[in-house]
Amino acid sequence: GAVVSQHPSRVICKSGTSVKIECRSLDFQATTMFWYRQFPKQSLMLMATSNEGSKATYEQGVEKDKFLINHASLTLSTLTVTSAHPEDSSFYICSGTGGAGLQETQYFGPGTRLLVL
């Protein structure tokens, strides 16, 4: 299957700071990337969808000015949590689609654990 990586795997930051999370498709070109958030004991919640070179589309209730998404290339998307607060502490997961022969299946990264103090 296709491989997606995320960096960092976990990050601790102070309230009010910004944190950037990278999502890379390692062996395919992801024309579309998705960002999810998962709170403890809950399922994945889609935050936004991004296509390479275009602005991201955010789900209802997700603040686009707080969660900045950039999909500058076919292998890299970044999520920046701006002015992070403790309630932003969560598990952030990205996924990508678009590789040849993958039948448009979403392949997920390992996730990034964010803790805001």
Add this chain to the structure above:
Amino acid sequence: LAKTTQPISMDSYEGQEVNITCSHNNIATNDYITWYQQFPSQGPRFIIQGYKTKVTNEVASLFIPADRKSSTLSLPRVSLSDTAVYYCLVGPLSNDYKLSFGAGTTVTVRA
């Protein structure tokens, strides 16, 4: 979006076969059925995908009846490491299709 319903949890023992049934009564003609596995603090891992009848890979089998209103994921001879949450999703094969994750089925395998 086709809504799916699956059991919240299932218990099993090592070496047994685990079958998880997912109901998707409103599945559309162009929808496929995809199953993911998720371990704690990890991203979901693709297990298997199918459209109709039976699909088998090195990890699992997927059984889909003719009416496609349900599907069954079969995990043969489970081990402790198969303890995870399993998600059933339906939708068209499209690069920008938005997956809607339900609660999934928590499978616990005991020794």
